[in-house]
Amino acid sequence: MNTPKSIAVCYGDGIGPEIMESTLSICKSAGFKHTIEVITLGKNLYDKGYKTGMSEEAVSVLKRVPVLLKAPLTTVQGEGMRSVNVTLRKMMGLFVNVRPSNNLIFNHSKNINVVVIRENSEDIYSGIEYRNSYDTRTSIKIITEQASYRICDYAFRFAQQNGRKKVSCFVKDNIMKMTDGIFHKMFLEVANHYPDIEKEVLILDIAMANLAKYPERFDVIVTTNLYGDVVSDVCAELSGSIGIAGSVNLGTKYAMFEAVHGSAPKIANKNIANPMGMVNAAIMMLNYLNENHISEKILRAWMQCVKNKWLTRDLVDNPKVALNTQDFTDTMIKCIRDDNKTSVNIDAHSINIPDTMQTDTSDYYSRVSEYIKHRTLVGVDIYVDFTGNLNKILEIINTFDKINGKNVSIDLVPINESIFLNSILSKGMELWPTVLLTNDYTTDYITCRFIASKNINFNNHDITALMNAFEENSVNIVKIETLYISPKRDMGFAN
Ligand SMILES: NC(=O)C1=CN([C@@H]2O[C@H](COP(=O)(O)OP(=O)(O)OC[C@H]3O[C@@H](n4cnc5c(N)ncnc54)[C@H](OP(=O)(O)O)[C@@H]3O)[C@@H](O)[C@H]2O)C=CC1
Ligand SMILES: O=C(O)CCC(=O)C(=O)O
Structure with a gap:
């Protein structure tokens, strides 16, 4: 420099x-x-x-x-x-945030000498939020492979250059399997390049409990943006006071x-x-x-x-x-x-403080275009603003019959050559065909998930036709999410 x-x-x-x-x-x-x-x-x-x-x-x-x-x-x-x-x-x-906390100079019963390496460029921290309906607000959590790899690699380099022995990754991928899941996967991929440094992956909640109980067990912690913000405040306080931590x-x-x-x-x-x-x-x-x-x-x-x-x-x-x-x-x-x-x-x-490195993007665009070329559009989530009896929306979808020349079906056993209503969900919970045991799940923001059977070529025109069909029945569409499967048949959506 x-x-x-x-x-x-x-x-x-x-x-x-x-x-x-x-x-x-x-x-x-x-x-x-x-x-x-x-x-x-x-x-x-x-x-x-x-x-x-x-x-x-x-x-x-x-x-x-x-x-x-x-x-x-x-x-x-x-x-x-x-x-x-x-x-x-x-x-x-500024995609790296380094937040050290230690109480080496205080005589505390518990020792802490931790450096939190926080991903600083994405996650729910991006502040992408919507009011989707009268009752509902959503906030979008974005996690990319690139940024996850980059921050995990920085954490291991930091450990290496500072003689630190262990890097702990905090995630919540038992729940957020795709976003926190990719962070976890990138962490393990990076860790392979640093065989001399111990690695561990902890689920965030128990990680925080352990941090409170045994702060001395932690060395370098790498995590996503929002968790990193919270974890580093806790570490600062454990080291004596939130008022003494720099970054x-x-x-x-x-x-x-x-x-x-x-x-x-x-x-x-x-x-x-x-x-x-x-x-x-x-x-x-x-x-x-x-x-x-x-x-x-x-x-x-x-x-x-x-x-x-x-x-x-x-x-x-x-x-x-x-x-x-x-x-x-x-x-x-x-x-x-x-x-x-x-x-x-x-x-x-x-x-x-190790220098950050320019991400190697030499094969990035070819990987992206390879993925796009080989992924398959298999369906769509159409989010509608809806209150009342679910039967009403089932009746409406039942009238779609054919869109863009293709059959639309609400049959539970999918028939060949059709786009079928796979489920109706709200807040990720299936409301149909599963029947909820109570009526306590009132919501005004409903997802109608359509999946095409394997033998038809589902495309964006079908999505537009489905949207038009809702519109013609005076159902407000709030948002759509396209559903893909990847070349390796990985699901492009949580189900
Ligand atoms: N990077 C940034 O610029 C950041 C900005 N913010 C913003 O700061 C604003 C206030 O946030 P808030 O939630 O109150 O959290 P703060 O961290 O600003 O303060 C909370 C409390 O922590 C204690 N404290 C914090 N800093 C010191 C210090 N240097 N010396 C002594 N005590 C300290 C005080 O406790 P006590 O009252 O007990 O004395 C204070 O009332 C918000 O608008 C927030 O968005 C928050 C975090 C980071
Ligand atoms: O921007 C703010 O006001 C808070 C930011 C914050 O807490 C942080 O990310 O460090």
């Missing part, structure tokens, strides 16, 4: 300005001399009409300056603009360093926030910029503070002895000035 001579800095919202001020003064006192280019992001800009919460000025700084040190930004819950944090990760191609978001061109925690509006402007999450992010940035001599000074000062219990409120049992943000910052700066280099061993805290 060509080390840049400036960094972009965003002061963020809530406690952001306080902890960024503290972080920058700590870094400067340790000898950090890069030019700082301040950018503004977030709600203020959104209110001025910038839909993404970013101005052209900010974007042009980011294009020029590939390293961003960012304080937390607020995202309003349940309404309003999309998260600028997430937009930045996508815009800058790096990394791509092939850009890097963004931030605390793991958010803007903590409840404690903003009170001079009580712990700046160490932001400082630990800055330590990772300094290492990334090859300024290790500076990061080491800061780390030694932090360890002096821990040793002497010069800590903020979140890390002490008795709030009366806690330092406020400013006093803690001044203490850190004093420790940096008095640095005698030998008093503490910081080796265990040094983290080597």
Whole structure:
């Protein structure tokens, strides 16, 4: 990497300005001399009409300056603009999120020294959501083979380059067999290339229970975006406080360093926030910029503070002895000035951040076109907005009789040469032909699954004709999903 001579800095919202001020003064006192280019992001800009919460000025700084040190930004819950944090990760191609947590310097009964490697570019975090009907909202979880392989490979490389012994993969593929299933499969495929590193795959729920009970058993954890967000907050808290964990978001061109925690509006402007999450992010940035001599000074000062219990409120049992943000910052700066280099061993805290690698896409497009050429369209899920007795919809489908010259049947035993109604589902539960044992499953969003018999060539014109047939019977179509089977006869849908 060509080390840049400036960094972009965003002061963020809530406690952001306080902890960024503290972080920058700590870094400067340790000898950090890069030019700082301040950018503004977030709600203020959104209110001025910038839909993404970013101005052209900010974007042009980011294009020029590939390293961003960012304080937390607020995202309003349940309404309003999309998260600028997430937009930045996508815009800058930051597909890896490295989140270390350890309590090596605290004397806790339980030891934790874990690095969470979080996939940062996809999953349900993409925020693709719909109101499908009066009652129903859906959120789409996207997991790709490519991104899963890429993040798992990064996790193993991280373990290799940091002398770590084990990589644990957290998934929930007993339930999400296709999305989490492919992540699990890619993990195992990658693991074959790293025979010296122990691997394990755990189902998320028991993984979290184990993490709470035996945190010392974990080393490197790799997981999908949303789980990674949650797991890393838990690890941070297990290490002492959510207020001390830093992270790096990394791509092939850009890097963004931030605390793991958010803007903590409840404690903003009170001079009580712990700046160490932001400082630990800055330590990772300094290492990334090859300024290790500076990061080491800061780390030694932090360890002096821990040793002497010069800590903020979140890390002490008795709030009366806690330092406020400013006093803690001044203490850190004093420790940096008095640095005698030998008093503490910081080796265990040094983290080597491997570079991300350009994904090898040499055969990607040929694999995609091979798949498309050989997959077979076998049916369609037509989602309709519907309430009332299911018999009504069965009667309607029964009138379709023939569409696009092909028979449509609701017979339970499929007859040859027809498109038959395979099932009626809601929220993934079969409502027909299975009969539910209770009437407690009220819903207004129904899936009619049509499957073509093997001997007919089912195509997109048949789908359009089926949709028209619903339309003519005044049934609202909300969504369709095409159903494929792959060349290896793998189902392209959960059933
Ligand atoms: N990357 C980012 O920019 C992120 C942004 N966010 C956003 O931040 C906003 C607030 O989120 P919220 O759910 O409140 O979670 P936060 O992580 O912001 O804070 C929750 C609580 O954690 C404690 N805490 C967090 N940081 C510190 C710190 N540095 N020092 C001491 N205590 C700390 C405080 O607890 P106590 O009150 O007990 O003192 C605080 O009230 C939301 O809009 C969210 O979307 C969230 C996560 C990441
Ligand atoms: O963007 C936000 O407001 C929250 C993001 C977050 O929690 C994270 O992904 O780290």
